[in-house]
Amino acid sequence: MGALSHLRILDLSRVLAGPWCTQNLADFGADVIKIERPGSGDDTRRWGPPYLRDGAGQDTAEAAYYLAANRNKRSLTLDIASPAGQAIVRELAAQSDVVVENYKVGQLKKYGLDYDSLKAVKPDLVYCSITGFGQTGPYAPRAGYDFIVQGMGGFMSITGERDALPGGGPQKAGVAIADLMTGMYATVAILAALAHRDRTGEGQYVDMALLDVQVAMLANMNTNFLASERAPVRWGNAHPNIVPYQTFETSDGWIIVAVGNDGQFRKFVEAGQRPELADDPRFATNPERVRQRDVLVPILADMVRQKSKAQWIDQLEAAGVPCGPINTLPEVFDNPQVQARSLRIDLPHPSGGQARLVNNPIKMSATPPQAESAPPTLGQHTEAILRERLAYDDARIAALRAAGVI
Known part of the structure; x- marks a missing residue:
């Protein structure tokens, strides 16, 4: 019943x-x-x-x-x-x-x-x-x-x-x-x-x-506009206030990387064998990364392309960096959680x-x-x-x- x-x-x-x-x-x-x-x-x-x-x-x-x-x-x-x-x-x-x-x-x-x-x-x-x-x-x-x-x-x-x-x-x-x-x-x-x-x-x-x-x-986008009287714009798969918080192409597919703080950024670039990026004053803090988005993102995109989707997911999950795959529907229905x-x-x-x-x-x-x-x-x-x-x-x-x- x-x-x-x-x-x-x-x-x-x-x-x-x-x-x-x-x-x-x-x-x-x-x-x-x-x-x-x-x-x-x-x-x-x-x-x-x-x-x-x-x-x-x-x-x-x-x-x-x-x-x-x-x-x-x-x-x-x-x-x-x-x-x-x-x-x-x-x-x-x-x-x-x-x-x-x-x-x-x-x-x-x-x-x-x-x-x-x-x-x-x-x-x-x-x-x-x-x-x-x-x-x-x-x-x-x-x-x-x-x-x-x-x-x-x-x-x-x-x-x-x-x-x-x-x-x-x-x-x-x-x-x-x-x-x-x-x-x-x-x-x-x-x-x-x-x-x-x-x-x-x-x-x-x-x-x-x-x-x-x-x-x-449209939820928070509505209230953002009503509070600021500024119309929000399109950001594609990026975030207006956090970098890197977007999609990246790996050697065999796409992933999402959602870095929420400076510690996670350091772990991300260490996983990509680019630890010096976390010490670079242009990228060391999120406000600076947002300002230097157009410089940093191409560097990160090249870094991510060096490994496969599965390699990145395994390494970033182990390091505690929020990430996830962009699955096709065959992959969705093969997913063990689904x-x-x-x-x-x-x-x-x-x-x-x-x-x-x-x-x-x-x-x-x-x-x-x-x-x-x-x-x-x-x-x-x-x-x-x-x-x-x-x-x-x-x-x-x-x-x-x-x-x-x-």
């Missing part, structure tokens, strides 16, 4: 922010019904290659992107533009604790599936809308995309190599951080709303916006293959999240849900299928 196994979630979201949120809830046992368009489903099902492979090693219709955010859910295909489809959503909402959707502002109102409409059938409903810019403000009608929001929200102004260096300029993150963080914030908001409902019997509306989250997650924490999971898929996934990282002693089922195929549970939840018989289901509603 998962911590949230008493909850029913109606998931009208697709792509990433909403599905990431509902996957979190599903991992803790909530019964998540994913509503998808008949014939096509979630857009990310087709965001490939790569695709999941079946038992014969052939590509299926399930893109790896889709697999990342949809485990432990049940898929029901439904045309919500049809009156019959809308009626089914309302019937399911009347039995649900939470509705999550990420349609454009106002789009569901014309179907009678907005918060006010569903609140009429389930007064204590928690209803979470996820959009690019929220339900209010001049940008509310705009479609929101993670890449654009990373730029608008300031993230790309502090991410990327320094403008004066080769390759300098703004850089997005390697994953859709605004989407993912919005999914995480939405999870927290839904759980808070449910706690309030359980105490008071009152449901509520949750308005989540990618831009809001992107701005909020393996010991059971971060990779394989779940049987209806195609006969295995869905290779990443486990929920939360560890709990009594009610840990569980990976029970692979992301569903399109409409995999349609008939079962209609029978179980709404007591539809075979004839009614057949009629809905013939009409293209499911």
